[in-house]
Amino acid sequence: MREAALLDEYKNKVMKGENDLQSCQIKVDKLESEINSLQNMIVKLKEELADKSTNLENCELQFKNLNSSLIEKDENIKRFSENIQNSTEYQKTLELKLEKSKTKLIKQDKDIQLCQTEIGTLNRTSENIREQHKRIELQFKDSQSKLIDKVKENQLCQTEIGTLNRTSENIREQHKRIELQFRDSQSKLIDKVKENQLCQSEIYTLHRTSENIREQQKRIELQFKDSQIKLIDKVKENTLCQSEINTLHWILVNIREEQKKIELQFKDSQTKLIDKVKENQLCQSEIDTLHRTSENIREQQKKIELKFKDSQTKLIDKVKENQLCQSEVDTLNKTLPNTIIPSSCSPFGDYPGVHEIRVSGVGFFDVLCDSQLGGPGWIVIQQRVGGKENFNRDWAAYREGFGFHKSDFFLGLEKIHRITSLQRSELYIHLVAVNGTVYFARYDDFKISNEDNGYKLSLGKFNGNVKDAMRNGDNMKFSTFDRDNDRSGDGNCAKAFSSGWWYTNCFYCNLNQEHLIHQSIELKEIKMLVRPKQ
Incomplete structure (x- = not known):
């Protein structure tokens, strides 16, 4: 069966050779016709040359005209130079304006400094006003004492004034007690807030309530002072004292009602504060539990570290044992015949898939064998089947290889070299377009050199149903973004096209580029395969 297949293949090759001879004959005929047409073109060119000589005379006349136009251009240049001088003068005027604006700015700075001094004087005057206010308060107290003396003289108003003074003193004492309680609760709250920052919002609310209390207190004091002033006026006039006392009673009643409201607000805030303190205590207990768990975790971590060190020492011992075993295996492999583990996919025949091979220089490694595209025995060295593998890799990655056999991968330059x-190998390139059209290219003597020579590409003769595009990279070293071996003077082709390849300037064919395009054909599948030449 195999001999019959070889005969059929040989017949097909003979038929192809005859077809190639016929195509060559057609090409020879075409070339002869092209030579005749070229001779006719030479005659025409001679005629055109005679015409060109006449055109040359016309060009000389045009040259003279250009000289005259150049003289005019020189005059225009002189005018431009004059305009430039005018523009420089204008620039000088602008610079003078700029200096004037700078002087204005300096004056403004001085004015600002004067304003700042005035602000300082205003601050001092405000301090003087505060001192005067304190003096007025002292005078008010003095007048108050005088008023008390006057009230003693007036027995009708004396009892009411005494009661007013007692109530006012009681109000002040109550306010003082409220402030002390508030300050005490505030200090406790601050201590608790330091332990837990969750109570910040409540502190803000308490601050606001304290400000409201102080504002209400100020209002009460103002009302009290106002009523006191009115009382003094009434005492001086010593008339209608009873009506003023009634108004004062009414004011006192309002003051007491407001005081009750303040006390209620204070109690409400106090209850909220107690709730927050309880919450803080719960948070504190949770923090304590967290501290305990963290300590337990640290202890466990120490135990794990000790176990890790113990396992690491055991691993080192195992690695030493494995090295000894590996040396014994290598010696055994040298003694055993090479037919046990093959160096290609040929022995696997029609059984494609991942198989282990052994190649001298790199040892044992897995390869993807293919027997469906171009017959049996092919090793897939590069595959693009719609995966998302990044082919913009450095020199080391391309040397060792990357990717997965089930998706996109590159076998590795060192493995391909080995x-x-x-032995003599052939390369088969399988391309599938987006519309389903299948293309192929075949080279009969494919090999790449070692790393010292940059993994230089060598292809051999071409056969296929696409253009011999890869020929552009023949005898070129491999290039990556960190190892530039191309002939492009403008930069690194591997950087420009985000992939490693055998670039010239820059490429005519690149099967590793990001977008699957070959010779303006949009592709969905690319495979590069190698096998020993049969």
Whole structure:
């Protein structure tokens, strides 16, 4: 069966050779016709040359005209230079204006300094006003004492004034007690807030309530002072004292009602504060439990570290044992015949998939074998099947290889070099367009050199149903973004096209580029395969 297949293949090759001869004959005929057309073109060119000589005379006349136009241009340049001088003068005027604006700015700075001194004087005057206010308060107290003396003289108003003074003193004492209680609760709250920052909003609310209490207190004091002034006026006039006492009673009643409201607000805030303190206590207990758990975690971590060190020492011992075993395996592999583990996919025949091979220089590694695209025995060295593998890798990655056999991958330059250096190999490129059209390219003597020579590409003869596009990279070293071996003087082609390849300037074919395009054909699948030449 195999001989019959070889005969059929040979017949097909003979038929192809005859077809190629016929196409060559057609090309020869075409070339002869092209030579005749070229001779005719030479005759025409001679005629055109005679016409060109006449055109040259016309060009000389045009040259003279250009000289005259150049003289005019020189005059225009002189005018431009004059305009430039005028613009420099204008620039000088602008610079003078700029200096004037700078002087204005300096004056403004001085004015600002004067304003600041005035602000300082205003601050001092405000301090003087405060001192005067204190003096007025002292005078008020003095007048109050005088008023008390006057009230003693007036027995009708004496009892009411005494009661007013007692109530006012009681109000002040109550206010003082409220303020002390508030300050005490505020200090406790601040201490608790330091332990837990969750109570910040309540502190703000308490601050606001304290400000409201102080504002209400100020209002009460103002009302009291106002009523006191009115009382003094009434005492001086010594008339209608009873009506003023009634108004004072009414004011006192209002003051007491407001005081009750303040006390209620204070109690409400106090209850909220107690609730927050309880919450803080709960938070504190949770923090304590967290501290305990963190300590337990640290202890466990120490135990794990000790176990890790113990396992690490055991691992080092195992690695040493494995090294000894590996050396023994290598010696055994040298003694055993090479037919046990193959160096290619040929022995696997029609059984595609991932198989282990052994190649001298790199040892054992897995390869993807293919027997469906171009016959049996092919090793897939590069695959793009719609995965998301990044082919913009450095030199080391391309040397070792990357990706996965089930998706996109590159076998590795060193492995490809070792495989192709064992014996003569052929390369098969399989391309599938988006519309389903299948293309192929085949090279009969594919190999790449070692790393010292930059993994230089060598292809051999071409056969396929696409253009021989890869020929552009023949005898070129491999390039990556960190190892530039191309002939492009403008930069690194691997950086420009985000992939490693055998670039010239920059490429005519790149099967590793990000977008799957070859010779303006949009692709959905690319495979590069290698096998020993049969």
